[in-house]
Amino acid sequence: MKTTYDCIPCFIRQALNAVRLATSDEKIHEQVLRGVLAAASKMNLDQSPPVMGQYIHKLIRELSGHDDPYKEIKKQFNNFVLKLYPDLKQRIQRSSNPMDTAVRMAIAGNIIDLGVNAEINRSIIFNTIEEALSAQLFGNIEVLFDSIDSAKDILYLGDNCGEIVFDRLLIEQLPADKVTFVVRGGPIINDVTMADARETGMTELVDVMDNGSNVPGTVLEKCSKEFRECFAHADLIIAKGQGNYETLSGSKKNIFFLLKAKCPVISGHMGCEPGSFIVKRSS
């Protein structure tokens, strides 16, 4: 999808949040702010929002000299959800439909998106889990179940730290030998990288690869050849989160987008209510 005018104030806010994490030097805050404003004034709105996200965080890394401002926060979220993991696992196992419950958990985990909301805390996560378990999903989960049953090669595109533990809960319900989990090729916002896959046990569960790009989404032209081949070969792609939706919503592959619609631009594009829990197949 293209970048909308409403994405722009959000970019500026996101840039401020991120540069403040990277450094306390206000001169650099100002440089980043002015740089992002100038870039946004000339940006190509036909690009998807994560392309601008990549530019913003590159600028912050260059000007602050900090290559991973979210490093500590990412660890905290991974550790926090790892502590919840045994309970969540039990809730899935004891539920009447473990696969359904696991999909809902995976969508709930998408609330941990610090690009959209820097103020995510434990109580928001707990509330989102409860909401997700009883919500009317937007989309058709039965079609996803059918697709999983017939799939031979499942590519699971991860999104954020913390959220990856929720993904693990869903992946544990899938045939492990058919699944490859994908992380970003480098640090960007609180998105998952290979280090997070290791930290959260994902690498012990299934094959994990990085996509060779640090766009906070999946822009195929910017990904590695190896990833593009896996993407082309997969017969089912599970794409988590807004960034993957924003960059892959026009794709002709068999993709299921699992996410929580956290901003009005996304809910408007999908045609659902803001805040919806979504299992949407690419059209």
Place this chain on the structure above:
Amino acid sequence: MKTTYDCIPCFIRQALNAVRLATSDEKIHEQVLRGVLAAASKMNLDQSPPVMGQYIHKLIRELSGHDDPYKEIKKQFNNFVLKLYPDLKQRIQRSSNPMDTAVRMAIAGNIIDLGVNAEINRSIIFNTIEEALSAQLFGNIEVLFDSIDSAKDILYLGDNCGEIVFDRLLIEQLPADKVTFVVRGGPIINDVTMADARETGMTELVDVMDNGSNVPGTVLEKCSKEFRECFAHADLIIAKGQGNYETLSGSKKNIFFLLKAKCPVISGHMGCEPGSFIVKRSS
């Protein structure tokens, strides 16, 4: 006060809201957006936020050809609060301390600030009135009462449409012959102009003048000579709203700022909780 980095995303959002009101032509939305982004990338942050506000709305007027995008909305808010007026007046008259109640009403009215929040509706206004009547005020209302008792020349700087009817309720508690009510010199956001003072009965109650400027605040250098003389002569100035606070907070005059702190930049600058109801004397 100066413009903070956190004001910038708010400017962009405000520009989008306003240009969408002015025209449905998306090309003009984009021109305004790019123009505001480019201007913000080079702006002088030592200026107060309303100076940028003035620039944004000038650009919108020029590009859209619409000289008052908020015209209809301003009428709607004036009419809506005029309908509430008899009830609110009765609540003031029946209260144990009518002056205190009237000050609280005037502060409650400051919620109708479409620069800060374009989504103001009736239920928000009703809730804010009830909150204001029982809230712990930030500042010292007794000092305001003393200042009113001893004042010979009161300048009351109005802020927004709809809110002006709440101001009328307070001004009805003041000595009418000592009060001059001030409106902006031209349309800007939903700020009051002479037409609104007429529409809401303010002109029949006290002297009303415009300040000769369409900054959504009071930047003295941009105001008329006549207004500056009145400002210099007044021994009590009641300044409503965020815009007047942002532009006059450094003044050495005897000013009481009456407002609701509707954004974190303002509450941070004042040292109060976000959402506070404020009666603050200039220091």
